[in-house]
Amino acid sequence: MTNFILGLDVGTTSVKAVLLATDSRTVSVSHALPTAADISDDGGIKAKEQDTGRIIDAVNRCVDELPTDKLRRVCGIGLSGQMHGVLLWRAKSGCDWSGGDFFIPRDTSQLITWQDGRCNSDFLRSLPKPDSHLNTATGFGCATLFWLMKHRPEFLEGFTVAGTIQDYVASMLCGLDGCVMTPQNAASWGFFNTSTNQWNESILKAAGFPLHLLPQCAPSGGLAGQTRSVWHSIPAGTPVGAALGDFQCSVYSCMSAPTDAVLNISTSAQLTFAMPAGFRPPDSPDSTSSISYFPYFDSSYLAVAASLNGGNVLATFVGMLTSWMRELGADLSESCLYEKLIHSALNQESSDLRVIPTVLGERHDPGSLGQVTYISTNNLSLGHVTRALCHGVLSNLASMMPAELLQNAGVSRIVGSGSALARNQVFRQEVERAFPFQVVYGKNADSAVGVAMVLSDRL
Numbered sequence: 001m002t003n004f005i006l007g008l009d010v011g012t013t014s015v016k017a018v019l020l021a022t023d024s025r026t027v028s029v030s031h032a033l034p035t036a037a038d039i040s041d042d043g044g045i046k047a048k049e050q051d052t053g054r055i056i057d058a059v060n061r062c063v064d065e066l067p068t069d070k071l072r073r074v075c076g077i078g079l080s081g082q083m084h085g086v087l088l089w090r091a092k093s094g095c096d097w098s099g100g101d102f103f104i105p106r107d108t109s110q111l112i113t114w115q116d117g118r119c120n121s122d123f124l125r126s127l128p129k130p131d132s133h134l135n136t137a138t139g140f141g142c143a144t145l146f147w148l149m150k151h152r153p154e155f156l157e158g159f160t161v162a163g164t165i166q167d168y169v170a171s172m173l174c175g176l177d178g179c180v181m182t183p184q185n186a187a188s189w190g191f192f193n194t195s196t197n198q199w200n201e202s203i204l205k206a207a208g209f210p211l212h213l214l215p216q217c218a219p220s221g222g223l224a225g226q227t228r229s230v231w232h233s234i235p236a237g238t239p240v241g242a243a244l245g246d247f248q249c250s251v252y253s254c255m256s257a258p259t260d261a262v263l264n265i266s267t268s269a270q271l272t273f274a275m276p277a278g279f280r281p282p283d284s285p286d287s288t289s290s291i292s293y294f295p296y297f298d299s300s301y302l303a304v305a306a307s308l309n310g311g312n313v314l315a316t317f318v319g320m321l322t323s324w325m326r327e328l329g330a331d332l333s334e335s336c337l338y339e340k341l342i343h344s345a346l347n348q349e350s351s352d353l354r355v356i357p358t359v360l361g362e363r364h365d366p367g368s369l370g371q372v373t374y375i376s377t378n379n380l381s382l383g384h385v386t387r388a389l390c391h392g393v394l395s396n397l398a399s400m401m402p403a404e405l406l407q408n409a410g411v412s413r414i415v416g417s418g419s420a421l422a423r424n425q426v427f428r429q430e431v432e433r434a435f436p437f438q439v440v441y442g443k444n445a446d447s448a449v450g451v452a453m454v455l456s457d458r459l
């Protein structure tokens with residue numbers, strides 16, 4: 001009888017679940033659901049938060065869609081998700097299992113995501129210098145916790161544990177009192193040294209940081225524990241992997257040679273290649289560089305241009321059109337809008353309209369927001385604007401990691417992953433134009449598949 005690994009990715013826009021057959025290492029069944037969890041920022045602090053209840057509700061519904069007979073034969077659970085963000089909860093009462101074979105959040109905060117903009121440059125400059133090769137940016141867990149410590153200390157007092165949303169799911173599944181975090185997610189919080197795999201405890205302590213909120217470190221590819229009870233028909237006692245970063249898992253799902261670069265476009269976008277074995281990052285960060293080195297597995301690193309502006313650029317455009325149409329008294333569903341926009345841009349091969357799509361800025365240049373130039377009376381159709389938006393997303397990525405740099409690193413092929421790329425042919429066309437490499441699109445290339453593969457390879 002075939003057994004399965006459940007791979008679950010808790011993304012910024014959607015939750016994805018796959019069952020990977022352990023004998024063939026192939027995807028048997030998969031399902032995805034939007035979380036629709038964004039909370040609007042009423043406080044004017046550039047907050048970007050998501051509703052934890054809605055995210056977990058999407059997780060529950062998504063796993064419930066998978067066939068029960070296969071869920072009963074799950075022998076491992078792998079979790080990945082959006083990095084950098086922070087969720088707080090109370091040990092022992094962070095969730096409620098009383099409704100059946102699933103949990104819902106109880107004493108938790110909302111998720112403060114990687115898109116959060118409350119830590120401005122002045123605030124970031126006021127933080128101690130980390131002992132890490134990675135710079136600390138707004139939306140990074142430790143920066144957010146510093147901000148809460150300074151501006152809302154009473155809020156922090158209500159919680160005893162912190163982690164990313166995927167760490168929270170792992171902790172609740174295993175009934176842990178604390179939080180277990182891999183270097184992949186810890187590095188994304190800042191103030192973590194990836195050579196020693198330790199938090200910058202003395203630096204943080206000297207700055208009055210709430211050290212008790214720092215998760216325990218577990219190796220990437222290691223276990224967080226075992227399920228404390230039956231979960232959506234998955235037996236109690238099933239091993240649960242310590243949660244991984246969605247970016248690393250998308251790479252794991254589709255990088256098959258050292259000469260492959262991987263381009264993932266989901267809410268955000270990342271272009272990456274593997275550094276040679278033995279590579280060690282510099283001791284201190286270069287805050288102006290668009291390339292950073294993120295830990296992968298077994299002391300290896302990925303060089304990555306991690307853009308804050310990926311599929312969310314198009315999602316922002318769709319959101320803007322939806323609200324304009326509502327004001328104008330018209331109504332069209334989001335999926336219908338995507339379809340029409342993509343169709344119109346496919347009929348508009350190129351555009352002289354120029355869109356710099358960095359509506360969220362970039363970590364190496366937070367002040368550079370979006371721009372539209374070369375506007376004329378002839379390039380204002382939906383086709384022109386959508387084509388220019390998609391072109392802009394890829395041009396921005398290519399400026400962060402130029403083709404020449406990829407060539408010098410020995411890259412000969414780009415593998416595409418992520419559902420924004422899979423669902424948008426205009427993005428795919430623009431990838432092929434932006435880079436002088438063969439571009440292939442990974443079948444089942446995404447983080448949920450990747451995290452299931454990691455567990456299948458390491459269990």
Ligand SMILES: Nc1ncnc2c1ncn2[C@@H]1O[C@H](COP(=O)(O)OP(=O)(O)O)[C@@H](O)[C@H]1O
Nearest residue numbers: 011012013014266267311312315338419420423
């Ligand atoms: N109906 C659609 N057609 C094409 N692209 C879509 C559609 N709906 C969403 N998208 C794109 O997918 C992106 C979200 O991708 P997803 O993989 O769900 O993100 P994440 O992994 O970050 O949760 C959106 O930002 C948008 O660009």
Ligand SMILES: O=C(CO)[C@@H](O)[C@H](O)[C@H](O)[C@H](O)COP(=O)(O)O
Nearest residue numbers: 011012082083247266267268270306
């Ligand atoms: O910034 C990085 C890595 O540094 C991001 O690539 C990382 O993957 C984060 O998880 C994303 O920003 C969120 O991922 P997604 O929801 O866009 O897939």
